[in-house]
Amino acid sequence: MSKFLVLYQAPVAVLDEWMRTPPEKRKAEEEKMMSEWKKWASENASKFADQGAGVGRPKRVDGKGITDTRNDIMLYAIVNADSPDAAAKIFRGHPHLQIPQSTIEVMELKSHGM
Numbered sequence: 092m093s094k095f096l097v098l099y100q101a102p103v104a105v106l107d108e109w110m111r112t113p114p115e116k117r118k119a120e121e122e123k124m125m126s127e128w129k130k131w132a133s134e135n136a137s138k139f140a141d142q143g144a145g146v147g148r149p150k151r152v153d154g155k156g157i158t159d160t161r162n163d164i165m166l167y168a169i170v171n172a173d174s175p176d177a178a179a180k181i182f183r184g185h186p187h188l189q190i191p192q193s194t195i196e197v198m199e200l201k202s203h204g205m
Contacts, residue, residue: 093171093172093200097143097168098167100194101193127189139169140170143166148161149162163194165187169200
């Protein structure tokens with residue numbers, strides 16, 4: 092069994108637009124999605140090595156220094172599966188995919204031998 096890094100992503104522009112939605116509409120839709128997410132997570136709990144967490148604003152480090160930046164990554168998790176296809180299939184129909192243009196990327200974690 093291998094471990095796979097899972098990245099939940101949504102375009103920054105989509106999230107910015109969502110934040111301009113009236114709070115009362117936003118709250119109802121967010122509560123619905125969270126309820127569906129909790130149900131999904133409960134049904135799939137045994138597949139996770141690490142349920143993960145949300146991520147904050149990134150810092151970019153390059154040869155010129157450190158800068159604040161933004162990217163599309165919202166959350167991460169780690170799942171156990173027998174293959175990349177099996178890991179990806181876990182996330183079919185995930186509530187996160189209700190966010191317009193959202194994606195979930197699944198990548199095998201490999202030992203780097205250090």
